[in-house]
Amino acid sequence: MASSTVDSSVSDLFSSAPALQSNLEILSPDQIELAKILLENGQSHLFLHWSEPGVCDNEKLGFFDQIARLNSSYPGGLAAYIKTAKELLADSKLGKNPYDGFSPSVPSGENLTFGDENFIEMEKRGVVEARKAAFVLVAGGLGERLGYNGIKVALPRETTTGTCFLQHYIESILALQEASHKVASDGNQTDIPFIIMTSDDTHSRTQDLLELNSYFGMKSTQVHLLKQEKVACLDDNDARLALDSNNKYKIQTKPHGHGDVHSLLYSSGLLDKWLDAGLKWVLFFQDTNGLLFNAIPASLGVSATKQYHVNSLAVPRKAKEAIGGITKLTHADGRAMVINVEYNQLDPLLRASGFPDGDVNCETGYSPFPGNINQLILELGSYKEELQKTGGAIKEFVNPKYKDSTKTSFKSSTRLECMMQDYPKTLPPTARVGFTVMDIWLAYAPVKNNPEDAAKVPKGNPYHSATSGEMAIYRANSRILQKAGVKVEEPVKQVLNGQEVEVWSRITWKPKWGMIFSDIKKKVSGNCEISQKSTMAITGRNVFIDNLSLDGALIVDSIDDAEVKLGGSIKNNGWTMETVDYKDTSVPEEIRIRGFRFNKVEQLEKKFNQPGKFSLED
Numbered sequence: 001m002a003s004s005t006v007d008s009s010v011s012d013l014f015s016s017a018p019a020l021q022s023n024l025e026i027l028s029p030d031q032i033e034l035a036k037i038l039l040e041n042g043q044s045h046l047f048l049h050w051s052e053p054g055v056c057d058n059e060k061l062g063f064f065d066q067i068a069r070l071n072s073s074y075p076g077g078l079a080a081y082i083k084t085a086k087e088l089l090a091d092s093k094l095g096k097n098p099y100d101g102f103s104p105s106v107p108s109g110e111n112l113t114f115g116d117e118n119f120i121e122m123e124k125r126g127v128v129e130a131r132k133a134a135f136v137l138v139a140g141g142l143g144e145r146l147g148y149n150g151i152k153v154a155l156p157r158e159t160t161t162g163t164c165f166l167q168h169y170i171e172s173i174l175a176l177q178e179a180s181h182k183v184a185s186d187g188n189q190t191d192i193p194f195i196i197m198t199s200d201d202t203h204s205r206t207q208d209l210l211e212l213n214s215y216f217g218m219k220s221t222q223v224h225l226l227k228q229e230k231v232a233c234l235d236d237n238d239a240r241l242a243l244d245s246n247n248k249y250k251i252q253t254k255p256h257g258h259g260d261v262h263s264l265l266y267s268s269g270l271l272d273k274w275l276d277a278g279l280k281w282v283l284f285f286q287d288t289n290g291l292l293f294n295a296i297p298a299s300l301g302v303s304a305t306k307q308y309h310v311n312s313l314a315v316p317r318k319a320k321e322a323i324g325g326i327t328k329l330t331h332a333d334g335r336a337m338v339i340n341v342e343y344n345q346l347d348p349l350l351r352a353s354g355f356p357d358g359d360v361n362c363e364t365g366y367s368p369f370p371g372n373i374n375q376l377i378l379e380l381g382s383y384k385e386e387l388q389k390t391g392g393a394i395k396e397f398v399n400p401k402y403k404d405s406t407k408t409s410f411k412s413s414t415r416l417e418c419m420m421q422d423y424p425k426t427l428p429p430t431a432r433v434g435f436t437v438m439d440i441w442l443a444y445a446p447v448k449n450n451p452e453d454a455a456k457v458p459k460g461n462p463y464h465s466a467t468s469g470e471m472a473i474y475r476a477n478s479r480i481l482q483k484a485g486v487k488v489e490e491p492v493k494q495v496l497n498g499q500e501v502e503v504w505s506r507i508t509w510k511p512k513w514g515m516i517f518s519d520i521k522k523k524v525s526g527n528c529e530i531s532q533k534s535t536m537a538i539t540g541r542n543v544f545i546d547n548l549s550l551d552g553a554l555i556v557d558s559i560d561d562a563e564v565k566l567g568g569s570i571k572n573n574g575w576t577m578e579t580v581d582y583k584d585t586s587v588p589e590e591i592r593i594r595g596f597r598f599n600k601v602e603q604l605e606k607k608f609n610q611p612g613k614f615s616l617e618d
């Protein structure tokens, strides 16, 4: 009889795990179903040490709570996870090249040059589109390379104003929203949604940072946190799940990577809401790139003009730099795609396919492959359609560290991982996938490396440290003002935390002061000059730089209804930079990782709290 066959196969199944079988009475039917999934997928070892019923029963129930979470948070559940893991581990053991059959070549994309006519046009178009955009920040990573104790988005983007990354991102989105509503012809005044993907490592601290600061001016309903779950670790090539060495009723877990953002967005139901609200674009970005919003308007303009389904932002890449290379991959069977090849895979791929020197610079001094900064602009309609097919699952990879060349055991447990930029891998050939290359100084300055590692970066390659990240803000702002006609003095070279950097005038402004170049140009007129030792922080909106000569520190704040002219000659002792060693624990961590702090010797500080027209003398 059919039913007895089922029963006997079920009891066969449980007889492979006698310690579990004797505990079935304490489990709910749902938990028994989960147990079946585990046994059917070669996980009977998980129960070897289970004690008799009545002993550690709470731990056993806790074990199944965790299994239920692992099962429901992965597309296709644990069975799918284990199946994929077995396949990928077998491929890895064989040393199979994930790009087998594909040959790499340099793709062509859109190149933007800051400040030229096309750039200005693209920025204006981007501002028009912005009110149809949603922003998604992936911020679930611990930042192990940086080693900072707090969450990365709470770090100051620069220490002249101390504004943290998250505040800057929110103020940038709000500034774009406002600018976009201003030019909207349809009167549509919807708020731009802002999604933050967190993980157990970052969730509560991200939430606290937002709440303690009243969401930095955003409506709390506009912000949405989606928490990614970790995935189960694997002990061996048979994808046996790894138990926690301190608690045999717990599975070890590790982060699955930023690729989770797609399945989380899909299951959140937000995509449908956004489509109903008339949105068209989803912009993804990472936790610590203080220059990113310099690049957003123009690249969104490119997406709209070219009608790209996928637009990745890129910058010229130095060989061996820890950023992925955008590569055209053409298969022997004719298929082709333009996709990020991750930095650890680019060199072996090139060597295996007719580039014997691997990842090296070409005559330009840069790698011929543009560097992926992982800022993706996806067209919402096609994105939703694709996720309906895939459930948001992204092609995964596994990177086990083997004990020896037999590749039979691992140094420590491994897990599957996925990356958000692998999204285009499942797209049909008709998809319009492109990329946009911009200047590094304008668009990319991540904070990823601790001072010690940064100091070891090969000369000429970017440091990607807290020091270089902050210096890049001053360089970009100085260059933008130079382009707008201000004589900003050239930088001096200085070694901070063992890294040689260019120190430009410390110029900062709020996003609402100027989001796009044409707006910034309107705020600058006459003969203006700013010396290298100067600091200028503008936090007001209607502040105009007009025949200003600055040699010192100038801090200006104003309400929106105050129109302020910054002019005349301002000279004071300013803010000096004092070096700080990263090992000096008497200095707060977020400062010492930069290698300097400001000594605020003297400044002209002005606040304009009343409506009206003012100048610095007022």
Ligand SMILES: O=c1ccn([C@@H]2O[C@H](COP(=O)(O)OP(=O)(O)O[C@H]3OC[C@@H](O)[C@H](O)[C@H]3O)[C@@H](O)[C@H]2O)c(=O)[nH]1
Residues within 6 Å of the ligand: 138, 139, 140, 141, 142, 197, 199, 255, 256, 257, 258, 285, 286, 287, 288, 322, 323, 324, 340, 342, 343, 371, 372, 373, 374, 419, 421, 448
């Ligand atoms: O599980 C994770 C891992 C990472 N992240 C987030 O993803 C972002 C990127 O993480 P990492 O800094 O570890 O990424 P990496 O530096 O290794 O490479 C990434 O950025 C540079 C690009 O060139 C690479 O192609 C891209 O993968 C961060 O914002 C991080 O918070 C998650 O949200 N969840």
Ligand SMILES: [Mg+2]
Residues within 6 Å of the ligand: none
């Ligand atoms: Mg990483």
